[in-house]
Amino acid sequence: MGFALFILLLLVAIGLLILTQAWPAMQEFGLSFLWTSSWNPVEGRESFGVLPIIYGTLVSAAIALLIAVPLGLGTALFLSENFIPLKIRTVLVFMVELLAAIPSVVYGLWGIFVLIPALRWFFDLFGIFFTGPSMLAASLVLSIMILPIITAISRDSLAALPPELRQGSYGLGATRWGTIFRVLVPAAISGIVGGVMLALGRAMGETMAVTMLIGNANTISLSLLDPSNTIASLLANQFAEARGIQVAALMYAAFVLVILTLIVNILADWIVRKLQAKY
Amino acid sequence: MVDTMPMTGTATDVVLRAKDCDMYYGSLKAVRDVSIDIPKNKITAFIGPSGCGKSTVLRCFNRLNDLIESFRLKGQMTYHGQDLYASDVDPVEVRRRIGILFQKPNPFPKSIYDNIAYGPRISGFKGDMDELVETSLRRAVLWDEVKDKLPESGFSLSGGQQQRLCIARTIAVQPEVLLMDEPCSALDPISTLKIEELMKELVQNYTIIIVTHNMEQATRVADYTGFYNAQVVEGAGGKVGYLAEFGETQKIFNDPTLEETKDYVTGRFG
Ligand SMILES: Nc1ncnc2c1ncn2[C@@H]1O[C@H](COP(=O)(O)OP(=O)(O)O)[C@@H](O)[C@H]1O
Ligand SMILES: [Mg+2]
Numbered sequence: 001m002g003f004a005l006f007i008l009l010l011l012v013a014i015g016l017l018i019l020t021q022a023w024p025a026m027q028e029f030g031l032s033f034l035w036t037s038s039w040n041p042v043e044g045r046e047s048f049g050v051l052p053i054i055y056g057t058l059v060s061a062a063i064a065l066l067i068a069v070p071l072g073l074g075t076a077l078f079l080s081e082n083f084i085p086l087k088i089r090t091v092l093v094f095m096v097e098l099l100a101a102i103p104s105v106v107y108g109l110w111g112i113f114v115l116i117p118a119l120r121w122f123f124d125l126f127g128i129f130f131t132g133p134s135m136l137a138a139s140l141v142l143s144i145m146i147l148p149i150i151t152a153i154s155r156d157s158l159a160a161l162p163p164e165l166r167q168g169s170y171g172l173g174a175t176r177w178g179t180i181f182r183v184l185v186p187a188a189i190s191g192i193v194g195g196v197m198l199a200l201g202r203a204m205g206e207t208m209a210v211t212m213l214i215g216n217a218n219t220i221s222l223s224l225l226d227p228s229n230t231i232a233s234l235l236a237n238q239f240a241e242a243r244g245i246q247v248a249a250l251m252y253a254a255f256v257l258v259i260l261t262l263i264v265n266i267l268a269d270w271i272v273r274k275l276q277a278k279y
Numbered sequence: 280m281v282d283t284m285p286m287t288g289t290a291t292d293v294v295l296r297a298k299d300c301d302m303y304y305g306s307l308k309a310v311r312d313v314s315i316d317i318p319k320n321k322i323t324a325f326i327g328p329s330g331c332g333k334s335t336v337l338r339c340f341n342r343l344n345d346l347i348e349s350f351r352l353k354g355q356m357t358y359h360g361q362d363l364y365a366s367d368v369d370p371v372e373v374r375r376r377i378g379i380l381f382q383k384p385n386p387f388p389k390s391i392y393d394n395i396a397y398g399p400r401i402s403g404f405k406g407d408m409d410e411l412v413e414t415s416l417r418r419a420v421l422w423d424e425v426k427d428k429l430p431e432s433g434f435s436l437s438g439g440q441q442q443r444l445c446i447a448r449t450i451a452v453q454p455e456v457l458l459m460d461e462p463c464s465a466l467d468p469i470s471t472l473k474i475e476e477l478m479k480e481l482v483q484n485y486t487i488i489i490v491t492h493n494m495e496q497a498t499r500v501a502d503y504t505g506f507y508n509a510q511v512v513e514g515a516g517g518k519v520g521y522l523a524e525f526g527e528t529q530k531i532f533n534d535p536t537l538e539e540t541k542d543y544v545t546g547r548f549g
Contacts, residue, residue, distance in 0.1 A: 082348060164385035168445070171343060172398035172452055173375030182397065187388045 015258070022255045025248035033252055039218040041238070041246045048249035050256055052220045056228035057260070060135060060210065061203035063224070064142035069196055071143075072150030076192075077180060079151070080158040093155070100148035108212030111141040116213070128225070133215035136224040141209050146199035153198065157191025158184060190272045197268030201261050207232040231257040292319040294456060294486045295340055295377075300354030302335050304347070308512075309335050310520045313354070315505060317456075322478060322487045324497040324528065327507030327543065332520030333490045336507075337458050340488070341377035342370040375402055378449035382461040384441035386433030386448075391425050394433045394444055398452035411451055419447035420477055439470025446477065457481065459489040463496065475500050494544060497528060504531040506540045 025033065029048060036049020075096065079089055116132045119140075123130040165187060169179040185192070215227020216237055231253050242250055295317040302310040310332035317323050317340075325333040335344065342363065344350040356363040363373060375398075386394050395412045404411065412429070416422040421443040425436070433444055442462060449457060459478075463471040471493075478487055478500050491497050497504050505525040509518040524531060524540045535541045 082346075086348075162383075162385065164381055164383055165387065167343060167346070167379075167381065168385040168387065168448075169397075170346060171341065171374055171379040171381075172401070172449065173371050174398075174401050175371055178401045182401065183387055 018251055018255050018258065022248055022251035024245060025252040028245065029249070029252070033249075034256070037218075037220065039234075041242070041249075043244075046245055046249075048246070048252075050231065050234075050253050052218045053229050053231050053234050053253065054256065054260070055220050056135065056214065057204055057230040057232070057257070060139045060142060060214070060228065060230055061200055063135070063139035064146055064203045065196065065200055067140070067143035068147045068150055068199060072147050072195075072199075073154050073185075073192065075147070075151045076154035076158060077185075080155050081176070081180065096148050096151050099144070100152070104145070104206065104208035105212070107141050107145055108209040111137055111209060111213040115140060123225070130225055131215070131227070133213055133227050134225050135214065135221075135228040138210045138214035138228070138230075139224070141213055142203050142206060145206060145209065146203050149199040149202060150195050153195025154188070154192045157188040157195070160191070161187050190275045193271050193275060194268065197264060197271075200264055200268075204230075204261060204264065205232050205257065206230075207236045211236045231260075291321065293317065294319045294359065295488075296355075296357045296360075297336070297339070298355045298357075300336075300339070300352060300356060302332065302339060302344075303349075303351040303353070305349040308519050313522045315522060315525055317486060317488060318503065319486050320482060320484075321502040322482050322489060322500050323503045323505065324501035325488065325490045325505050325507060326492070326494060326497050327520075327523070328509065329492075330518070330520070331507040331509035333507050334460050335520070336522075337460055337488060337490055338379070340456070340458055341374045341379055343374065343379060345370050375452050376454050377456040377458060378452060378454035379458040380442070380445055380449060380460065380462050383465050384438060384445050386436070386441050386444050389433060390430045391433050391436070391444060392429040394448050395451045398448060402452060415447040415451040418450050418481070419443045420473065420480075421447055437470070439466050439473060442466060442470065442474060443477065446474075446481075450481075454485070456486045456488070459487065461490050461492060464492060471496070494532075494546075498532055501528045504528040506531060506535070506537075506543060508539055508543070 025048065029036070033049055034054070035051050036047070037051045038047045038049055039053075040047045078084075079093055079096070084092075116137050119137060120130045120132065161184060165183060166179060169183045174182070210230055211233040214229060214233055216229050216233060217227035218229050218234070219226075221228065235250055235254055238246070239250055293316045297313050297315050300310070300313040301308060302313075313332075313336055315336075325337065327333055338344045339352055339356060340358075340363070344352070352364060358373070358377070362368070387397060389397065392412055395415050396408055399408065399411055413422060413426075416425060421440060424440060425444075428435070433441065436444060442465075446457075446462075463474050466474065475496065478489070481487065489496075489501065503526065506523045507520055508523040509520045511518050524535060524537050526536075531540060532544050535544065
């Protein structure tokens with residue numbers, strides 16, 4: 001109880017700190033901060049807006065999810081059903097968990113030295129020019145980073161299902177795939193969605209690897225091969241050298257990220273509740 | 280499949296037959312030398328102390344043990360004379376004909392309606408689903424209690440109702456045999472009696488095997504009873520189960536051949 005209260009106080013304190021720091025920018029730019037596209041810290045000509053960065057944050061997280069959800073759920077099913085002998089499964093589960101333990105900066109380096117050259121070689125085959133740091137590179141690495149979260153949580157919720165459920169379905173003459181998709185996945189859906197939402201939060205807040213790979217361009221481009229930027233990455237890049245109103249603008253951006261994450265979490269909670277009520 | 284001959288005299292059809300079956304979990308021999316004939320349209324009870332292989336034998340009859348990686352069966356099991364474990368037999372098809380019910384009611388996390396419709400849907404049922412759901416629920420004597428709340432979750436029912444829902448769900452696939460593994464041991468006495476009534480009703484159309492720890496239940500419902508016992512052996516596991524005695528329920532309870540059967544049915548066991 002005391003600990004919970006402490007957490008609450010800490011959250012309020014962080015929120016207040018961000019808010020007070022962001023206050024000058026909020027007064028200066030108001031809500032138009034959200035749909036302004038320029039980010040110009042040059043003294044005397046300052047103007048700040050986060051539209052391209054919100055775009056970059058949401059799009060990179062969405063692409064990462066699009067890749068990681070089917071892959072992670074597939075891996076979870078593969079690891080929770082008896083497709084392969086238990087011994088091999090145990091090793092694979094361990095390896096997936098290891099993925100989660102790799103530091104963010106190592107993912108970034110891997111992206112720079114392995115993924116980007118590989119992508120460049122691939123696009124060269126089609127005669128397409130690929131600069132390197134881009135939305136695509138960042139999203140791909142993000143998807144690998146959130147894969148263990150989705151896999152681990154989905155696998156846990158599948159493994160936690162009572163064995164009677166599985167036997168009941170097989171006992172009625174269901175096939176393995178019928179059992180998986182019509183009984184097991186629906187029964188574990190609230191846990192799976194919870195895992196996906198946690199992964200989404202992680203993807204939106206991921207900083208280091210994204211900064212190293214996204215190119216940090218505050219522009220909106222529909223091409224995934226172009227550089228982009230995310231809120232977390234913007235903060236990491238500019239905070240050290242920022243002064244005056246720019247600090248306030250960055251804090252305002254941080255506040256937007258907190259709100260976005262909050263919305264995602266509330267949405268997740270709502271979806272999970274809705275799904276639980278249904279079953 | 281349709282039996283046009285009127286049942287006369289004492290000759291009963293054998294639906295399931297086990298011949299010299301040994302069952303293993305990995306290197307552990309769990310059950311040995313089971314030979315039994317399960318008569319059609321009768322209730323056969325399996326009784327005996329825990330761990331002597333009643334569930335193992337039961338699950339063999341619809342190949343549910345196939346799901347356990349380490350499981351192995353030696354010997355022959357037939358269904359209407361056909362080898363159940365022949366390589367061209369599809370276990371999925373076997374389980375549609377030979378349904379199973381477990382100790383703990385295990386409705387799916389779906390609506391009452393969808394619980395019943397699940398089996399028919401996966402086996403490609405094309406007819407009137409509403410009607411099938413209704414007849415299945417009626418046969419399981421649950422219709423009147425649930426007809427107004429078919430879209431509600433199966434979990435909203437009481438334990439006894441859930442078990443009858445599971446029976447209805449099994450019936451909906453139109454099996455020929457019902458295997459029941461201690462179907463009443465998690466239920467209160469009133470629900471238990473309801474299920475027993477239901478079994479007597481169902482046995483006109485189905486062949487039933489029930490595992491039970493409740494000896495009164497066996498005497499109340501079963502036409503035939505098999506008593507399983509276990510024997511201490513050397514090595515891992517320490518004991519192996521076997522079918523000690525099998526016969527008409529009357530005989531098993533009132534005039535058993537073996538001393539061990541007598542000890543068990545009179546409660547002087549162990
Ligand atoms: N899935 C399993 N894996 C390994 N051993 C098992 C398994 N199921 C049952 N056994 C073993 O087989 C023996 C018979 O068990 P069971 O058939 O459940 O007995 P009963 O139903 O008569 O209580 C027991 O010794 C039990 O430990
Ligand atoms: Mg048992």
